[in-house]
Each structure stands twice: as C-alpha cells, then as structure tokens.
Amino acid sequence: MGKSMLDVVVDCDGFPYYNDDPEHYKAHMQGFHTFRVQGCDAVLGYMLNEIAERFSSFTNKLASDDFAKDYWYIDSTARTITLATAVDTGPEDRSRVVAYTLAKMKEEGVFDVLRGWRDELYPVYGRGGKLLLEIERSACPLFGVVSYGIHMTGYVKDKNGLRIWVPKRSEKKQTFPGMYDNTVGGGMSTKEYPFECALREAEEEASLSRKVMEAKTTPVSCLSYIYVRDKKAGGETGLIQPEVEYIYDIELDADTIPKPNDSEVQEFHLLTVDQVRTALWEGKFKANCGIVVVDFLIRHGILTGENEPGYVDMLTRMHRRLEFPTASHVVS
Amino acid sequence: MGKSMLDVVVDCDGFPYYNDDPEHYKAHMQGFHTFRVQGCDAVLGYMLNEIAERFSSFTNKLASDDFAKDYWYIDSTARTITLATAVDTGPEDRSRVVAYTLAKMKEEGVFDVLRGWRDELYPVYGRGGKLLLEIERSACPLFGVVSYGIHMTGYVKDKNGLRIWVPKRSEKKQTFPGMYDNTVGGGMSTKEYPFECALREAEEEASLSRKVMEAKTTPVSCLSYIYVRDKKAGGETGLIQPEVEYIYDIELDADTIPKPNDSEVQEFHLLTVDQVRTALWEGKFKANCGIVVVDFLIRHGILTGENEPGYVDMLTRMHRRLEFPTASHVVS
Incomplete structure (x- = not known):
C-alpha cells in the first residue's frame, strides 16, 4: 500500500491553510503576487513571484507605443500584478489586452505552460459573480485564477457489486499522460452551464448520448480545492490552480459501454471498487480525478469515518473555501 | 419565501473565515481567549472574553487550599485560558479538575448554560486524536471545544416521489423547543463510534431496530462547522460550538414508521421535498439539522449548482476545516 486516501486528496489540494499554521501561511504567501483588476477590490488569483518577475521584465521591454504597454502594473513591494485597464472597461476590452499580451509571450517563449496553448477562453469573475475578463486556458495557472469544470463518475451496480468506468488517458496527452481519469470530465468555458458542459464532454469523451445523460445523471456535489502544479501537469511547477468542479453520478446498465470519441482517452476499464482503491494507493489517477473518486467512494458508503483515517480532513480539503x-x- | 438555503447554512456556520476578510477576522478574534491544556501546543477551543473573565473571577475567589485553585491559568493579555495540570497528567486527572470546577460553577449559578447540565461527558482531543480530557456536555460551548455527533435522514422513495421523515422536537426541550429535527441525531460520548451512536439514537429517538439499521443505513458524509449560539440554543449567546457530524442516509419502506421512544421528539411527519424546502425557508429546522437536510438535498440531486444560488459557498461552509x-x- 502506497498513498493513503488523505495523501490522494492532499495531492490535489496542496496549498496551505491559514488556520493550520498562521506563521507558515504568511511566510508562504510571501512567495506570491496577488492578481487584481483595476476597479475590482477582490484578489483574483495568486501568481508566483518568479512568474511576476518574468512577466514584468517582458512588459517593461515592450516598445513605448505597444498596445499593451500601459495596461500592466506590477508592484514588487506590495507584490501585486494589476490589469490596469480603466475602471469602466468591459470584459471584452480587458480580455483583448490579456490575449494580446499572452500571444506575444507565447511567441517569444516566455512561459513553458503557454506551449500547451489551448485556444480556449476561461472566465474570471469578480464579486457577485460578475464576469471581469477571459484568459486563455493554458495561462490560467500563471495568474492562479479559479477555473470551473465538471466531473462525472459512471458506475454499474449489479450482481457483481459496484464497478466504476475508469478511462486511461492517452500516452500522448500533454498533461498527465497515461494516467487514470474520471468517466467524463472537462472544463467549462464562459457562459457554459455545468450540465451543458457535462453533455458535451460525455458525448466527446465517452460517446454517452444526451438521452442517456438526461435520463440517468444526478448532480450530487461540488468540489473545490487549490491544486499546486507539479511536473506531471507540464510547464512551470509550483503554479497554483484553484478549481471548482461540479460533480455528477451516472448509473449505467452493464451493457452501456463508454467509448472514447476523441483522442483524449485511450480506453475504458470497468474496475471493481477494490481495483479503484488499489489504483488510488498506487497514485495512478490524475490528481483532481483521484479526489472525485474519493468523493464518490465516500458518498456511496465505501470510505467511512470508521474505516478511513483522515476522513474529516479529506472532506474539508475537498470542499475548500476559496x-x-x-x-x-x-x-x- | 424567507431564508435562502445559504442563509440556512450560515445560521449553522456563522463564525468568520480568515480568508474572507483577514482584518475583520483578526478583530473578531480579539473577542476570544484560546483554550489550552498544559503539555499540548494546540488551541482546543475559543472562549468568549466575558466568559473567561467570569471564569477567572470565580477561580480567583477559590480558597487557597481549594482543590482546583492552582489548575486554571487565565492570561487576559495573551487571551489564553489554560488547564495547568502537570504536563504528564492523564485524561482522568484533567477531567477531575474540570468536573470539580464546573460542578462548583453550576452550584453557584455562574453560567446560564450550566442550568442545562446533562450529566454526559464529551471528549476533547489533542494532536493525533489523543484524548486529553472530558467535559460535561453543557459546558462544551463555554470552552468552545469540538463536539462530535451523528445525524441520519430517513427517507421513502416510491410512486409518491421522495419524502423525508422529519420529527418535531418536544415543546418542552430546553434547546430549540418545537423545531424540526433530523430523523435521528445525537451526540457521541467518549469511546463511542459513529455507527454505535447511530444505533443507540435510532432506537431511542425513532424506534428503528438494529436489524433495520444494519440492513439499510449508508454512511455518506461528514459535516463540520462552527455554530455561534443564539437565544434558541439557551444560555449565554455568542458562545461557539465547533462540531463534526457523521452523516447517514437510511431508505425506509413506506410501512416502516419511526416512532419516538423518548420524550425528545413529539411526532414524526413524512414530508415531501417541497414541504421540506418550505420548512427550511421558514426557518423551522434546528440550525444544525437544517444543514443536514441541505446536504441530503444536494447529494440527492434536488439542490444543484444550476438551481440554488450560493451552492459552492454552502458546500464549503458545511465542510469547514476546523x-x-x-x-x-x-x-x-
């Protein structure tokens, strides 16, 4: 036995908590700039100091008439990086500055994570859920902003007991190649609703039809955590990725077999609960997929406070208050 | 419509969070002493300053040869209250000092909450889950220490849809008289395991047999929160009560009817989901029972991120990291 279930959860939610050790937390926070947008008083993300420094030296070198020149304000004393567009700027104009800057950075190879450019926009919200801007997906961990997604566990419950459909990621994926994933999972783009996203991803990743999805899916929870990127995630390490994941269960008949419909997944396995537990112990799941499986095993009465050390700790970390x-x- | 579901959750988890507003949090914490035990470096609870002052003036007035005289160290500058038994004292001896002191305080009417004396001991744990001492149940909110319990929702799923067994508390209960409760719920005493507690309470409160319980109960989660006591809880207000509640679901046949077996519950009602929602809106549930119902409605796909504002916020508060x-x- 390798990892405990709590280890699996900490692999996904590795950022420190203030109340666990206020002094350690404060010292840790010295390593980050806070990301802000002019006109919004909330902190929107945490950027590693070394990323902020590279960001700053790049924007400093822009020509004085460059479009993005005056829109970035980086204060290395207060440790803030501010998108300094006018207070009354709308989301489109803010997004334009960000897109322009990131495209230039990608071109000049400033950040490794930008090599995984996705051409997908992720939203950043201010207070009251107000859309502030959109950022290219691969750049979100640079700013440390919250991203949103859905994860769904497909399972079969019959005379063979409870079994879970577990896909193996393609060895060619740029992130977490060859690791186990959730039956269906994916990121929500701007203006997309969770179930809409689930429908799209279920079709793409598992060939599950809208009809099956509408008849059998139950929304059951929402997980939140701050993932600290390691080597397997690709690109710079130590970047933070706060996430909110809407969780669904889908009970399938044994004859509904998910099939990959794109290149993301190599193959699906119908694993027993014991096989899933072993895979978790062996660290075979992608970090934020492991946590979804742990939540599933908790809700289905398999991991309990009486058989799993760290049960309370796991539950609080999986529902981190961002x-x-x-x-x-x-x-x- | 009165309360939102988020209001229901905040009624149960009303203590501020550091990261929501660090300055406000720090100012709020000025109102509390931390409760400590000599030989353990962890903070075990938060005691309101005014409680600590009353505690201190009581112990100061003890005769110089009084048994408890030298065991309480209250520092109003550092805002700490320390049970200053020797470092190598065992739980029994620590508990003896606490029991002796509280019995005297009860006798002299120092604290209102002690009028609800239960003659039940609750455990206080140090690091690594080590038992440090036991405290009379009614006194736990004075020290603000974590207490443990179980809550179970009994439900029926048939052609009439999903319905929930909701008991109404006796009008004579000292706490939350006449309010709605969970099908089964109760506090765990020292050395009791969650399911053992569930069995005991299910028999006492709902006449559910061990046989039915063992066949039909599923452990599904654990909720944690910091409840700030208000008038309905009885005694002094503003005391804090951090709690960890192990959660069970039990699906019952429509002909298994829970019956009160003690004086705690007046009667059981089998309410539809709409009736339960209305009761939540109307604030009819006891605070920590409302949160259990909200969790049930989330896990069963009734409250979702697409139909309930504050969904993410609710889930993080219900799983507060203590x-x-x-x-x-x-x-x-």
Whole structure:
C-alpha cells in the first residue's frame, strides 16, 4: 500500500491553510503576487513571484507605443500584478489586452505552460459573480485564477457489486499522460452551464448520448480545492490552480459501454471498487480525478469515518473555501 | 419565501473565515481567549472574553487550599485560558479538575448554560486524536471545544416521489423547543463510534431496530462547522460550538414508521421535498439539522449548482476545516 486516501486528496489540494499554521501561511504567501483588476477590490488569483518577475521584465521591454504597454502594473513591494485597464472597461476590452499580451509571450517563449496553448477562453469573475475578463486556458495557472469544470463518475451496480468506468488517458496527452481519469470530465468555458458542459464532454469523451445523460445523471456535489502544479501537469511547477468542479453520478446498465470519441482517452476499464482503491494507493489517477473518486467512494458508503483515517480532513480539503470570488451557475 | 438555503447554512456556520476578510477576522478574534491544556501546543477551543473573565473571577475567589485553585491559568493579555495540570497528567486527572470546577460553577449559578447540565461527558482531543480530557456536555460551548455527533435522514422513495421523515422536537426541550429535527441525531460520548451512536439514537429517538439499521443505513458524509449560539440554543449567546457530524442516509419502506421512544421528539411527519424546502425557508429546522437536510438535498440531486444560488459557498461552509485537533473514529 502506497498513498493513503488523505495523501490522494492532499495531492490535489496542496496549498496551505491559514488556520493550520498562521506563521507558515504568511511566510508562504510571501512567495506570491496577488492578481487584481483595476476597479475590482477582490484578489483574483495568486501568481508566483518568479512568474511576476518574468512577466514584468517582458512588459517593461515592450516598445513605448505597444498596445499593451500601459495596461500592466506590477508592484514588487506590495507584490501585486494589476490589469490596469480603466475602471469602466468591459470584459471584452480587458480580455483583448490579456490575449494580446499572452500571444506575444507565447511567441517569444516566455512561459513553458503557454506551449500547451489551448485556444480556449476561461472566465474570471469578480464579486457577485460578475464576469471581469477571459484568459486563455493554458495561462490560467500563471495568474492562479479559479477555473470551473465538471466531473462525472459512471458506475454499474449489479450482481457483481459496484464497478466504476475508469478511462486511461492517452500516452500522448500533454498533461498527465497515461494516467487514470474520471468517466467524463472537462472544463467549462464562459457562459457554459455545468450540465451543458457535462453533455458535451460525455458525448466527446465517452460517446454517452444526451438521452442517456438526461435520463440517468444526478448532480450530487461540488468540489473545490487549490491544486499546486507539479511536473506531471507540464510547464512551470509550483503554479497554483484553484478549481471548482461540479460533480455528477451516472448509473449505467452493464451493457452501456463508454467509448472514447476523441483522442483524449485511450480506453475504458470497468474496475471493481477494490481495483479503484488499489489504483488510488498506487497514485495512478490524475490528481483532481483521484479526489472525485474519493468523493464518490465516500458518498456511496465505501470510505467511512470508521474505516478511513483522515476522513474529516479529506472532506474539508475537498470542499475548500476559496479566497477568490466564484461564479454562480444558476440558470435564470 | 424567507431564508435562502445559504442563509440556512450560515445560521449553522456563522463564525468568520480568515480568508474572507483577514482584518475583520483578526478583530473578531480579539473577542476570544484560546483554550489550552498544559503539555499540548494546540488551541482546543475559543472562549468568549466575558466568559473567561467570569471564569477567572470565580477561580480567583477559590480558597487557597481549594482543590482546583492552582489548575486554571487565565492570561487576559495573551487571551489564553489554560488547564495547568502537570504536563504528564492523564485524561482522568484533567477531567477531575474540570468536573470539580464546573460542578462548583453550576452550584453557584455562574453560567446560564450550566442550568442545562446533562450529566454526559464529551471528549476533547489533542494532536493525533489523543484524548486529553472530558467535559460535561453543557459546558462544551463555554470552552468552545469540538463536539462530535451523528445525524441520519430517513427517507421513502416510491410512486409518491421522495419524502423525508422529519420529527418535531418536544415543546418542552430546553434547546430549540418545537423545531424540526433530523430523523435521528445525537451526540457521541467518549469511546463511542459513529455507527454505535447511530444505533443507540435510532432506537431511542425513532424506534428503528438494529436489524433495520444494519440492513439499510449508508454512511455518506461528514459535516463540520462552527455554530455561534443564539437565544434558541439557551444560555449565554455568542458562545461557539465547533462540531463534526457523521452523516447517514437510511431508505425506509413506506410501512416502516419511526416512532419516538423518548420524550425528545413529539411526532414524526413524512414530508415531501417541497414541504421540506418550505420548512427550511421558514426557518423551522434546528440550525444544525437544517444543514443536514441541505446536504441530503444536494447529494440527492434536488439542490444543484444550476438551481440554488450560493451552492459552492454552502458546500464549503458545511465542510469547514476546523482549526482545532479532531478525533479519529477509525475502528481498530
């Protein structure tokens, strides 16, 4: 036996907590700049100092008539990086400055994570769930802003007991190649609702039809955590990635077999609970997928306070209260 | 419509969070002494300053040869109250000092909450889940130490949809009289395991047999929060009560009818989901029971991120990371 279930959770939620040790927390925070947008008083993300320094020396070198020149204000004493667009600027104009800057940075190879450019925009929200701007997906960990996604566990419950559909990621994926994933999972782009995202990803990743999804899916929870990127995530390490993941369960008949419909997944396995536990112990799951499996095993009565050390600790870390504004996804 | 579901959760978890507003949090903490035990470096609870002052003036007035005289060290500058028994004292001897002191305080009417004396001992744990001492149940909120309990929701799922067994507390209960409760709920005493406690309470409060319990109960989660006591809780207000509650679901046949077996519960109602929601809006549930119902409605797909504002916020508050050591209840 390798990792405990609590280790699996800490692999996904590795950022320190103030109340665990205030002095350590304060010292740790010295390593980050806070990301802000002019006109919003909330902190939107944490950027590693060394990233902020590289960011700053890049923007300092921009020509004086460069479009982005005056929009970035980096204060290395207060440790802030501010998108200094006018207070009344709208999301589109803010996003334009960010997109322009990041495209230049990608071109000049300033940051490794930008090699994984996705051409997908992720939203950043201010207080009250107000959309402030959009950022290229691969750049979100540079700013340490919250991203949103959905994860769904497909399972079969029959005479063979409870089994879970676990896909193996393609060895060619740029992030977490060859690792175990959740049955369906993916990031929510701006204006997308959780179930809409689940429908899209279920079709793409597992060939699960809208009909099956609408009949059998249950929204069951929401996990939140701050992931600290390591080597397996690709690019610079130590970047932080706060995430909010809407969680779904789908009970499938044994004859509904998920099939990969894109290149992300290599193959699906229908694993017993014991096999899933072993895979968790062996660290085979992608970090934020392991936590979803742990939550599933808790909700289904398999991991309990009487059989799993660190049970309370696991539950609190999987539902971390983020210090950044988060979106509302209520359908109006 | 009165309360939002988030209001219901905040009624149960009303203590501020550092990261929501560090300055406000620090100012708020000025109102508390930290409770410590000599030989353990962890903070075990928060005691309101005014409680600490009353505590201090009581112990100061003890005769110089009084048994408890030298065991309490209250520092109003550092704002600490320390049980100053020798470092190598065992739980029994620490508990003896506490019991003796509290019995005298009860006798002299020092604290209102002690009028609700229960003659039940609750455990206080140090680092690594080590038992440090036991405290009379009604006195726990004075010290602000973590208490442990179980809550179980009994439900029926049939052609009439999902319905929940909701008991109404007796009008004669000293705390939260006449309010709605969970199907089964109760506090765990020292050395009791969660399911053992659930069995005992299910028999006492709902006449559910061990056989039914063992066949149909699923452990599904654990909630944690810091409750700030208000008038309905009885006694002094503003005392804090951090709690860890192990959560169970039990699906019952429509013909298994819970019956009160003690004087705590007046009667059981089988409420539809809409009736339960209305009761939550109307603030009819006891604070920490409302949160259990909200968690149930989330896990069963009724409250979702798409229909309930504050969904993410609710989930993080219901799984609050406590800054005090907590027990492990793993059965060895």
